[in-house]
Amino acid sequence: MNVSNVYIIGSGYHSFGRFDKSYQQIGSEAAAAALSDAGVEWRDIQAAYMARMYLPATSGARILRCLGATDISVIDIEAACASGGAALLQGMMAIRAGDADLVLVAGTEKMPRGFMDPSMIYSPWQIELGMSMNPAYWSMRAMRHMHEYGTTHEQIAMVAHKNHLNSVHNPMAMYQKEFSMEQILNSPLVCDPIRLLEICAPNDGAAAVILASERKVRELGAKGIRVAAVAHTISRYSSDFRCPAETMSATMDNLGPSEVTAARAYEAAGIGVDEIDCFEVQDTDAFCEIEIYEELGLCGVGEGGRLVQDGQTRIGGATPVNMSGGLISKGEPVGASHLGQIVELVAQLRGTCGPRQVEGAKTALGHVLGAGGNCAITILQK
Amino acid sequence: MSTETNRIAIKDGLFAGPLDDLADVHLCGSKCAACGETGLGSLDACPNCGSADLSPVALGNRGTLYTYTIVRHRPPGNYRGPAEFKPFGLGLVEVDGVLRIMAPLLPTIDDLRIGMPLRLHPYVLRTDENGAEVIAFAYGAMGE
Known part of the structure; x- marks a missing residue:
């Protein structure tokens, strides 16, 4: 199958550990770091996927709204320990489908200490x-x-x-x-x-990447890592x-x-x-x-x-x-x-x-x- | 003393037959006519192929220890073991050459060995809010 290339043009994270901070703060800091690393603005992102397992419904929207109000598609993804991979797959497919040129994929978690519930x-x-x-x-x-x-x-x-x-x-x-x-x-x-x-x-933390189509990478003159x-x-x-x-x-x-x-x-x-x-x-x-x-x-x-x-x-x-x-x-x-x-x-x-x-x-x-x-x-x- | 015991399985369909005589209680399996696999308990669909063509079978009461661990800390949540926690064995017990069943193990933790023969041990775990005795299971050494 002939498929188009998808690149990571930026990445960022919030340290993993235990923090006296909300999951919205932890997640949005990672997303902001990835945007900054990619040299693109939040308003340029056309779709976003948020991997999380132990957070409430619509966490992705609640986290990413901290970067500014938006009307793009923001979807929470859960696949246990593989949630981040499942989210990355969705982001890659959105670009390959030609539906978006610039996508944010992130994962955020805030978990209680000790054994999981x-x-x-x-x-x-x-x-x-x-x-x-x-x-x-x-x-x-x-x-x-x-x-x-x-x-x-x-x-x-x-x-x-x-x-x-x-x-x-x-x-x-x-x-x-x-x-x-x-x-x-x-x-x-x-x-x-x-x-x-x-x-x-189990602990708290977040990480994010910015995915871009080949066309977008050329347009931005970015140096991408190919997925x-x-x-x-x-x-x-x-x-x-x-x-x-x-x-x-x-x-x-x-x-x-x-x-x-x-x-x-x-x-x-x-x-x-x-x-x-x-x-x-x-x-x-x-x-x-x-x-x-x-x-x-x-x-x-x-x-x-x-x-x-x-x-x-x-x-x-x-x-x-x-x-x-x-x-x-x-x-x-x-x-x-x-x-x-x-x-x-x-x-x-x-x-x-x-x-x-x-x-x-x-x-x-x-x-x-x-x-x-x-x-x-x-x-x-x- | 009542001659009728009011007993229920800790999980619906887990046991084959009546629960009156615990010495005669077996775990129930569901054997699939389509693929031949056997699942634990009374099932609506085969866990392998999804077929509904299942027959209940009484699993043998003897097994061998396929693997195990020793739980060193009180498990989280609504654990119903002894009030004063004691490390215990948890294992996969191979039964009838078809199924390996996860179960608590009764032998002293130092005596646990992969390959050791074990026997099913159904027991009264607790009495529920309706006064029914809730029957659970573990595996013990052959003499236990």
Whole structure:
């Protein structure tokens, strides 16, 4: 299929963390930063998409009105942890359809501390029986992976160590602090084998990008980052044990959501994983990142633990992952998390990441995965 | 003492048959005639292919532990476990070679092992506002 190119010409964010500010303030600051970075005015934007999960109805309109009254289409998008990818996909399609030349795509979240409100996701009976902790689901996958492939506690901790180390230079991150392997391995267990310093916290934050058509990029004389692909899927039957699943089939062996989404994204971008220089992936827990290495094709099945142990996914390694510090360091404001990854990847491709720069990065991939097996992957090219 | 117990399942259609004799209670499955998959509970549509051609089956009471975790903190919301929280196992229990069911685990947390044989343990969780006993389930070691 012959489709027109879509470019990111500006990006901006509000730091991830916990703030004594309204979600309107947090979201509109990120949107204003993206507009300023793109060198365009709010009144020039022809459509806007706001990813959010835990905010009230019409949040997008309430946030963006802070930039000035408008009569454009403003739509809230929700697809759990993949909300940002789903919003980006809508923005890209609006431009490809010829319906708009300049689109704002943002994600904003403001979340309570601690475990997420279980009634958003789980049935009452699951809550009564104690099945309502998201980390329990990730942990069961980790336990099985350790059993089948010999993945170790140390390898899981190495992911957290790497990501916390990367975060030290990222002003977007909630925790900009290095933790030693000893500190990580001695932090309290949340759900075995996952520990407190190996898990991300829900928090507040926002991120935004300005998308432009090829025609608009030329008109503005802008230097855009090309959106090579955006893919969003929900998991195939019984292919992913993630909240709020009650059961898994013992007979079906469907491909997991990250594998399916990656295959679609690679095909749409016309590239293979070998051509991608750096990655931002869902690390809601440290084990999850190991499994995603395998599902994106960075290594074979069962080899993810070895990949991090060998240093391949550090900055400077063959396939750097979570240069930003990942969600483990930034926190996960659900609606904003993927666009936060995009902000990092745009900066990597512009070469402006300073100490966490991946040298010569030309192609970058962002990945998110969450409740209901919602998965989104975006591939960007310089 | 009343000879009739007023009991309901914690989730409609979760169990097969009457709930009077807990030793004889089974989980209910729905087997799809179109694709052969079995879902948990009495279902209107197959979770795989969407077919409505489903037959109820009583699932076997024995299973093996496919994977598990240990919940170290009190779960959020309306958790009905012991008032004084105690870490407990949660696992996926493989039953009849067709289904892996998420369930609380009764064995001592140090005894949990992937592959261990387990047995269904239906029990009275609480009494509801109408005086009915609400029946829930967990899996215990074979001797429990």
